[in-house]
Amino acid sequence: MGIGHTRRGTRSWAIILALVAVLAVTLAACGSGDGGGAAAGTAADQAVGEGIQRGENARQGGDLKVGLPGVPASLDPTLSTRGGNYIFGTYSETLTNFDLEGKLTKDGLLTDWERPDENTWRFTVREGVTFHNGERFDAKAAAYTILAQRDTEGAILTTYFQNIDDVEVVDPTTIDVRTKTPQFNIPDQLGTVYAIPPKAYEEQGADFAKKPIGTGPFVFDSQRAGQSVRVTVNEEYWRGRPKLDSITFSFPKDAAQRLALVQSGALDLAFELSHTQAEEAENAGLQVLSVPTSLKQVAFIVEKGPFEDPDVRKAAALAIDRNAIVEGIFNGTNTAEGGFLNTLPGQDVPQVLEPDMEEAKRLLAGKSPEITLSWVAGFNTGIDEVTSAIRSQLEEAGFKVNPNPTDVPTLFGQVLQRKINGIWVYGVVPNVPDPNFYVQGLMTSKSISANCPRQEWDQKAVEALTLEDAEAAQPIYDELNTDAVVSEACYVPIYFETSHFAAAPNVGGFTFSPLRYSDFYEAGFVGEE
Numbered sequence: 001m002g003i004g005h006t007r008r009g010t011r012s013w014a015i016i017l018a019l020v021a022v023l024a025v026t027l028a029a030c031g032s033g034d035g036g037g038a039a040a041g042t043a044a045d046q047a048v049g050e051g052i053q054r055g056e057n058a059r060q061g062g063d064l065k066v067g068l069p070g071v072p073a074s075l076d077p078t079l080s081t082r083g084g085n086y087i088f089g090t091y092s093e094t095l096t097n098f099d100l101e102g103k104l105t106k107d108g109l110l111t112d113w114e115r116p117d118e119n120t121w122r123f124t125v126r127e128g129v130t131f132h133n134g135e136r137f138d139a140k141a142a143a144y145t146i147l148a149q150r151d152t153e154g155a156i157l158t159t160y161f162q163n164i165d166d167v168e169v170v171d172p173t174t175i176d177v178r179t180k181t182p183q184f185n186i187p188d189q190l191g192t193v194y195a196i197p198p199k200a201y202e203e204q205g206a207d208f209a210k211k212p213i214g215t216g217p218f219v220f221d222s223q224r225a226g227q228s229v230r231v232t233v234n235e236e237y238w239r240g241r242p243k244l245d246s247i248t249f250s251f252p253k254d255a256a257q258r259l260a261l262v263q264s265g266a267l268d269l270a271f272e273l274s275h276t277q278a279e280e281a282e283n284a285g286l287q288v289l290s291v292p293t294s295l296k297q298v299a300f301i302v303e304k305g306p307f308e309d310p311d312v313r314k315a316a317a318l319a320i321d322r323n324a325i326v327e328g329i330f331n332g333t334n335t336a337e338g339g340f341l342n343t344l345p346g347q348d349v350p351q352v353l354e355p356d357m358e359e360a361k362r363l364l365a366g367k368s369p370e371i372t373l374s375w376v377a378g379f380n381t382g383i384d385e386v387t388s389a390i391r392s393q394l395e396e397a398g399f400k401v402n403p404n405p406t407d408v409p410t411l412f413g414q415v416l417q418r419k420i421n422g423i424w425v426y427g428v429v430p431n432v433p434d435p436n437f438y439v440q441g442l443m444t445s446k447s448i449s450a451n452c453p454r455q456e457w458d459q460k461a462v463e464a465l466t467l468e469d470a471e472a473a474q475p476i477y478d479e480l481n482t483d484a485v486v487s488e489a490c491y492v493p494i495y496f497e498t499s500h501f502a503a504a505p506n507v508g509g510f511t512f513s514p515l516r517y518s519d520f521y522e523a524g525f526v527g528e529e
Contacts, residue, residue, distance in 0.1 A: 051287070051289045052289045052503050052508065052509075052510050053526060054509060055508040055510075055524050055526075057526050058243050058522070058523070059243070059524060059525055059527075059529070061243075061525075062245055062246075062529075063244070063245060063248055064246070064248070064268050065248050065250070065266070065267045065268045066086075066247060066248070066249050066270075067250055067251070067252050067271065068087075068250070068251050068271050068272075069251070069253060069258070070251055071226055071251050072084035072086070073408070075209045075229070076208050077092045077196070077212070078196060079154050080156065085517065085518075086271065087249050088194065089194075089519075090218040090520055091132070091212060091213075091214040091216040091219055091234075092195065092196075092212070093108065093195055094190070094194055095108065095109050095142065095190040095191070096109075096110050096188070097191060098191055098432070098513065098515055098517065100513045102514055102515050104187060109129060109137060109142070109195055109215065110123045110126070110190065112124040113187050116176075119178055119179050119181070119182055120176050120178050121177045121186045122175070122176050123176075123187075124173060125137070125138060125174065125175065126238070128238055129238045131195075131197040131200070131214065132213050132215070132234065133200050133213050137195055137197075138172050138173065139169045139172050139173055139175045140169055140198065141196075141197065142167075143167040143169055144196070145198075146161070147164070148196060149161040149193055150164055157192055157193070157431070159446060159447060160189055163179050163180050163181060164177060164179055165178045165179060165180045181462065182465065182466040183466070184465060184467060184468060184469050184470065184472075184473065185465065185470065192432055195215050196208075196213075216234065216237070217239065217241075217521050218234055218246070218520070221246070226251070227250065228249060232245065233245050233246065242521050242522075242523075242524075243509070244520065247520060252267075255274060255277055255381065258272075258502075259502055262286060262503070262504060263281075263284055267504075268504045268507050269503045269507055269510060270501065270503075273502055274381050274382060274500065275331060277502070278500035281502035286503060286505065287502070288502055288503075289503070290500050290501075291498065291512050291514065293345075293497055293499050293516050294343055294344050294345070294430055294516060295380070295428070295429050295497040295499070296337060296493060296494075296495070296497070297383075297386065297426070297493075297495055298425070298426060298427075298492065298493050298494065299316075299390065299424075299425050299492035300442075300449055301313050301316055301423050301452070301492065302420055302421055302422060302452075303452045303453075304421050305371075305422075307369075307371070307422070310489065312369055313488070313490065314360075314489040315363040315397055315398075316399065316489070317492045318353065318359050318360040319357060319393045319396065319397035319399070320355065320393055320394070320494065321355040321393055322336045322492075324389070324393075325389050325390070325495065326495050328389065329382050329389065330382060330498075333498050334495040334496060334498055335495055337495050338353060338485070339493055340484055340491045341438050341481040343433045343434065343435060343438070344433055350481075351481070351482045351486050353485055353492075360397040360398075361398060364399075367398065368398050368399065369398075370399075370400040371394070371399055371400070372403075372422030372423070373387060373390065373401050373404060373423050374420065374423070374424040374425070375404075375405060375406070375424065375425040375426065376407060377405035377407070379408070383427075384405070386425070386494070387403070387425055390425065391403055394423075402422075404422075415449060420451075428442065429515075430515070431515075436461070436473075439460075440461060443457050443484060444458045445458050451491075452488055454483075454488075457484075460476050464476040464480075499512065506525050506526050507524075507525065507526070508522075508524060509522035510522075
C-alpha cells in the first residue's frame, strides 16, 4: 500500500536559508560507526597536528562541551540546512550511510536494496529500531520519512525528490520506492534523509523543531535560544550505548574565542578554526584534526544586467584567481579547484577555466560594468578576506564592484525569490558524493540558485539520472561541468576547504568525514576523571 503525506503550510519555505551551512547546519553524526584512526580524513600536505586519538579506551560518562560557529536554522532535519547536522545528527539518523571515504554502506537504518525494475528500488528496513518517543521505526515510518522530503512545505531537499511517484509498504521491513522515470542514485539520495516519527511529526507540526525526536545515539534534551543545545544519552540505542552521557553545544561565533575556550577548559572541542589557529592549538598542547572536505567555495554569476553578456561573465570568471586566493589567504592549506561538479577533493574534471587577467581586460574592452558582490559575512573561515581579494581582482579587470556583506536569511531570501544580482559567493557542500546533487540543486531551472537557467541543462539532468549507474552518467556530468564553468562562465569554483578542529588532550573518538559528517558515537574522555 502507499503512504499518504500531508503538506503542512506551517513549515514555511522561508526556512530554506542556505544551500549548506558550515556554521551549524547539517553535518550528521551518523556516518561510519568506526571510531577512526588518529589522522582519519587528513592529508599530509594540509594537516596540522596528528588528529584526535581513537576512542577505544574512552571511559563511559561525562558531558562533552562543543563550540560551533553558529546557530542552526532549525533543529528539524527535514527543514534545516546543511550544517545543522552537527547537532541533529546526534539524535537523528539518515536512512543510508556513507563511510569516511564517502562510500555508501549498508550499516544504517536501511540494510539492503535492489532494483526489481528500472522505476523501482526495494529497500530492507532494519528491525528493532525505535524512535525516542517509543514509535517504531518500520517500513511505514521509512515511507513517511521519504515522502516528507517530497511533500512537506519548506523541506530543504524537496527538489531532489520530485521524481518519486510513491513509496509502497510491502511488509513491515520492506518498502518499494517508485520513480516516475528511472533514477539510478536513489540509495545515495536517501543518505541525505533523516528518519522522522510519523505520529509525532504530524501532531507537533512546526513545534517539532522545539523538541525534535529521532532514532540516534543521543536524545534531544533542551535548548536555550541562540545560546546552547543539549542532548543526552540514549540508553536503548540499537547499536549500543554511546560512551558520553551528554553533549552540550554552544555557539561562540568567533573562532579565536572558540580556541581560547578549549585552552581554558570551558570547551572540550572547537569546530572550524583557521589554519593559523590550528597551529596555535597544536603549539598549546591540544589535539588538532585537519580534514580536507567537500565544502567548495563558489562564485555564482547571475545572468542579469551586465552579466547577460557572455563576454562580461567570462571576464569576471577569468579575473578571479583561485590560486592566488588559496596561497595568499590560506597559505596553500585549502585546495584550489576549478571544477564545479566534482564533489570531493582529488576528483578531476575534463576542462576548467584558468585565470587570465589580461584576457579578462580584453573582453571588457575598456568598459566598467557596475556589479554587486554579495556574501555572508564571517560565515566560512576566511570568507571576508576571500571576497576582498575577489573584489580587488574584479576591479583590476575593470569592474566597478559594490560589496554587499550580508547574513544567511537575507542572502537566500534574495536567491530563492530570484532577486539577487551580480555575483554571490558561498560554500556549497554535496550531501552525497554525486554530481547530480549540484546539477539539480544549483544548475536546473527549478534549482535553489537557478542563476543561469538553461533548458538544455534541465534535459541533460533528467537524461543522466535515467542511465544505468554513475559511471554511465559521468560523460553527461562532464559535459555539464564544461558548459557551466568554461562555455557559459556562470559558476566560478574557487577552492575546497580544509576544516580544522581543536580538542582537549583527554578527548577521543570524534571523527569527521570529507563529506562533512561528524560522528560522536565513539567519542568520550580518555584517562581518569
